[in-house]
Amino acid sequence: xxxxxxxxxxxxRRKILKLLKDKNRNAGDIxxxxxxxxxxxxxHLEILKQSGLVMSEKKGQNVIYSINTTVFQELIEWVYxxxxxxxxxx
Amino acid sequence: xxxxxxxxxxxxRRKILKLLKDKNRNAGDIxxxxxxxxxxxxxHLEILKQSGLVMSEKKGQNVIYSINTTVFQELIEWVYxxxxxxxxxx
DNA sequence: TAAGAATTTAGCTAAATATCTAAATATTGG
DNA sequence: CCAATATTTAGATATTTAGCTAAATTCTTA
Numbered sequence: 414x415x416x417x418x419x420x421x422x423x424x425x426r427r428k429i430l431k432l433l434k435d436k437n438r439n440a441g442d443i444x445x446x447x448x449x450x451x452x453x454x455x456x457h458l459e460i461l462k463q464s465g466l467v468m469s470e471k472k473g474q475n476v477i478y479s480i481n482t483t484v485f486q487e488l489i490e491w492v493y494x495x496x497x498x499x500x501x502x503x
Numbered sequence: 504x505x506x507x508x509x510x511x512x513x514x515x516r517r518k519i520l521k522l523l524k525d526k527n528r529n530a531g532d533i534x535x536x537x538x539x540x541x542x543x544x545x546x547h548l549e550i551l552k553q554s555g556l557v558m559s560e561k562k563g564q565n566v567i568y569s570i571n572t573t574v575f576q577e578l579i580e581w582v583y584x585x586x587x588x589x590x591x592x593x
Numbered sequence: 594t595a596a597g598a599a600t601t602t603a604g605c606t607a608a609a610t611a612t613c614t615a616a617a618t619a620t621t622g623g
Numbered sequence: 624c625c626a627a628t629a630t631t632t633a634g635a636t637a638t639t640t641a642g643c644t645a646a647a648t649t650c651t652t653a
Contacts (some may be wrong), residue, residue, distance in 0.1 A: 415514055422512035424505055434585050441515055455631060474620040474629050479605050482586045495524050496572045510601060543642045564599050564650045
């Protein structure tokens with residue numbers, strides 16, 4: 414849970430998630446949307462993987478990253494718990 | 504938006520929110536649930552206020568803190584935008 | 594109005610984090 | 624196998640952040 418919130422607390426990482434929402438992308442593709450160096454991006458991707466928010470799969474010389482939306486359910490539940498509202502069961 | 508995610512990225516601050524979910528509390532009350540010093544807690548409360556998640560009101564020599572759940576709507580919308588799922592309109 | 598209680602501010606330190614450079618490790622095509 | 628391309632690791636630096644102590648502020652009440 415803490416890993417999840419920590420992962421979301423950075424603008425670059427949230428931007429990565431938005432990019433992966435559209436389609437799966439390899440590291441270079443993601444990198445092309447940022448100014449930072451590949452090693453810095455890799456650091457963010459590691460944190461996202463750690464939190465369960467993204468998954469990666471090696472494909473030839475590329476590594477394809479994809480988003481794992483199931484993890485957001487936890488977050489939504491946490492929020493609704495605090496809001497005191499009822500869950501949608503979908 | 505960034506302030507919101509940053510504010511939620513700390514366990515102490517999330518615990519404060521849980522405490523305020525039950526009832527409004529003054530700083531001393533909140534403090535009694537932590538080991539940290541009052542000044543440290545105050546720092547967290549400032550960050551929560553900054554993010555809009557909590558509000559404060561001076562009442563005599565106490566300051567009463569309360570949670571502002573409307574801000575969570577933003578967060579929920581952000582999540583659903585990424586999840587690509589439909590909103591509940593409630 | 595002076596003392597006491599609650600909270601906040603200011604300034605410091607240590608730990609965590611973001612980013613960089615340089616080097617290492619795949620993987621593929623010639 | 625070699626060179627080129629893509630990604631990751633290691634190690635350094637700079638910034639941010641959580642927590643502390645001490646002092647300041649605000650409010651109440653004797």
